[in-house]
Amino acid sequence: MSERLAVFKTYKLYVGGKFPRSESGRVYEVTDAKGSWLANAPLASRKDARDAVVAARKAFGGWSGATAYNRGQILYRVAEMLEGRRDQFVAEVADAEGLSKAKAAAQVDAAVDRWVWYAGWSDKVAQIAGSSNPVAGPYFNLSAPEPTGVVAVVAPQESSFLGLVSVLAPVIVTGNTAVVVAAERAPLPALSLAEVLATSDLPGGVVNLLSGRTAELSAPLAAHQDVNALDLAGADAALATELETAAADNLKRVLRPRATDWTADPGTDRLLSFLETKTVWHPMGV
């Protein structure tokens, strides 16, 4: 009996709820930690980045307008779907990051739990980030958070999956939409996550995932006038400075990179970094 020949997966981008190849037709080799070939990943182009921004903008109205309860349900659904494909992700993370199966499993489990943590925040964040303001006059005055808009996320390079989930979930749970540049050398868990997102009732375009050269993809995103914010988690210092400088052109909100233990309690910092505060005044009188 000959051994069965495995069916390889063609990894694709995730843009606007669809799984296109790069419009450039390019791919690059992805290897495991020891240098063995794992797969070819799409080498996304500047145009792919632009298409992703268009998709994210198009999705923003609906996603930000959905009820917080609904967004929480969908994020929880992501966790459910991920739990069901745990083994696949454990294998992919182990390959991508050169981890033992046990350590990879811990990363995947933490990622599932992270989706659950952020799912619960959807209908609570306004209560901790908002305020009723006792102004000195006959006015009703209320401040409430709103999503910033389209957020470009440079995913962490060293934590291809837990790191990715840790930066993506807080961006979208509050109603932002995201364009994510996956870890350059380990994009496969991210590209597989797209398959989970696509089957979790997440509207197309809310999350758009690109693989390729981080510098090549993040530069047009940082300069893009229809991107509202930038998470530089996966940018090195030189790139981060370059991107933050470019981001100044339309005053994107920028979350600078910093050393992060992705397994630690995430707190609310990332959640609050991509929110605007809107304050509404109205007179009170008869």
Next chain:
Amino acid sequence: MRYGINADAARIRPFPGGSGRGVACRYARRYAPLVTMPTTVPAYGNEAAGRLASMADVTASNGALRRFLHGLPGVDAVGLQARAATLGTRSIKTTAKAYAIDLAISMIDLTTLEGADTPGKVRALCAKGVHPDPTDRTAPKVAAICVYPDMVATAKEALGDSGIHVASVATAFPAGRAALPVKLADTRDAVAAGADEIDMVIDRGAFLSGRYLEVFEEIKAVKEACARPDGPAAHLKVIFETGELQTYDNVRRVSWLAMLAGADFIKTSTGKVAVNATPPVTLLMLEAVRDFAAATGVQVGVKPAGGIRTTKDAVKYLVMVNETLGDAWLTADWFRFGASSLLNDLLMQRQKLSTGRYSGPDYVTVD
């Protein structure tokens, strides 16, 4: 930088699609598509009746009147109060203050409405109205003496040919709780005794329960009772008792209602309840008068009454008139203060301006 309602129309260039005629309540305009009017006419003239007739469809039934009144633009209380307060910060000094004081004196309806009123009291008040400052005969006379109907004849006689009007409250003042025939008889009695002006009260109960047409018809009936076969009709002031109407929306509605019914003046209060004239309520009535004039071409006067006791207060009201309606209303024909103690404060301030010294209550008369 000054604004008078007639001059204004000439100064403001019409813009595309605009009427170029100054503001008009859109509803009034819809119901009464009047052509551009060269001038406004006084509410008490013969012409006014014709202009009001063009609005007859909005008073054809209680339903029509209700739809009209509730279609008027709303009033935001906080914004109205803020505007009145800002106007209250105007600083009126030196020559402007002297002008304002004399103007205010000339606009006073010097009032006594007490159960204890006697002919002697009324005659004393009339004497004061003619010569408010016994030490300074240049002080202007007041606009009117305001009394109960049974004192009209006394006041009329005491005032003689001074030119000061006699105003009489009527229609079961101040509550207005009497049958219509009684109210009309009350009015006719005062008119027959020689009253130049009638200050009627509306039926607040009817208004608050939505019986607008009833209030409208009552005002119309009282206006008819103001007619005099042998001379000019008494002018009709309609008192809303705004302190009982509670909301500014109600004040705007009742203002339009009264003006549609033929009021010559609209007046805030009787002076007999807890809340009388306030700057915001008066400002709102001035705005209603302005809009009514723009919509119909009929000029109506305004009289705040009750609670205005100091020169500072009076000047604030004059500033409101000046910046809302302009010169055309800055005469005793179109703006009055219903007051009693105000006069002495105006006189003391007037003495201060002319002598440079602060005056005291012993230098003005107690009547």
Next chain:
Amino acid sequence: MTFDYAPAPESRAVVDLASSYGLFIDGEFTEGAGGGLRKTVSPATEEVLAEYTQGTADDVDRAVKAARAAFEKWSALPGAERAKYLFRIARIIQERSRELAVLETLDNGKPIREARDADLPLVAAHFFYYAGWADKLDHAGLGPNPRPLGVAGQVIPWNFPLLMLAWKVAPALACGNTVVLKPAETTPLSALFFADICRQAGLPKGVVNIVTGDGSTGAALVAHPGIDKVAFTGSTEVGKAIARTVAGTDKKLTLELGGKAANIVFDDAPIDQAVEGIVNGIFFNQGHVCCAGSRLLVQESVQDELLDALKRRMATLRVGDPLDKNTDIGAINSAEQLARITELADAGEAEGAERWAPACELPGAGYWFAPTLFTGVTQAHRIAREEVFGPVLSVLTFRTPEEAVAKANNTPYGLSAGIWTEKGSRMLWMASKLRAGVIWSNTFNKFDPTSPFGGYKESGFGREGGRHGLEAYLNV
């Protein structure tokens, strides 16, 4: 006879101006390091009020070092003690509010009525509000153990010189930071008087440093490696340059920049109050307000009535001597700003909008611009897109709520917006759709220390005021 208001000028005698001012560094006024002196003029008369020092990079360095030296002790003070200094400052501002109001009017050109009734009460209130936070930071909901950032470099504009100082200095000090503040080139005086208030309050030396000068002084401050925080209020253009300067550093940045607010009037609006709100929205402070309601979006079904009323109201605005207590519109702050307003207004006419202003006599000397409105403006006109920062209102129309939202949001700015309607559900729907940091419904240009202020998009980021305003000055 007409009721003409006699001149009612506020007395200048309450302000004792020196002929020249140094820099306030490390608790005392010192001479600059060779940048020379500049003049500040009254924009209403072009009279020179005083000379002040052009701060250099060396001066900035000295100020930052003084602030750094003061930081350790100041940040280690119990919050309750820091609070007491701020309460003292608030009280002294109240005591000296008449003097400060006159000073502000002289240097800025704003009407004394507004300096007296808006600026100064808000300045004192801001210090009172943040004073109370100083010992309650653990309860602000910003995470455990909030720490001050260090030295804050603050650059403020000329439109509300003392109020913008208060917005910057009060929360910074309450959170335990020390500050180097650079007031605007054309309005340095009230900040220099504030230095004297710090002296009267006994504030430890070096906690507040005031370095005056032009844009180059501000640029030196922002670029100084010794500061931990940059807070800027001013133009979007400069804000972007600052964002580039701090890129790649650890400096925390908050920016409060320009705006092009839509003031949206529906046909069921309370018309008289809407007119007041429109006037207050665009003519308050000569329109030198980042959140000014500079685009009037009026529903077509009510535009004739509204514009008639608006023009009639504009004709009653009193333009002239800012010190006259009856003045509604004062002087434009500088010749440069006047040139900018004039250029944009001319462009409005050239592009086909119809210009209207009430008949109004403007003084001969000084910088003046009549309250002006443009009708027939479209989204494509420059006066509908660019911030004029002057008393110029662009009127556009809409037919449906959706169209109003689309037009209101069609701008790179997102600072504020106004909604006028008597229908509550529509107001809330509109408020949720407008992409702006402050929504005034049935009111406009209201400010309060408890109420967060700041923009979306290119109007900047970060909030000033309220609990939210603490976050800009804390490491959380």
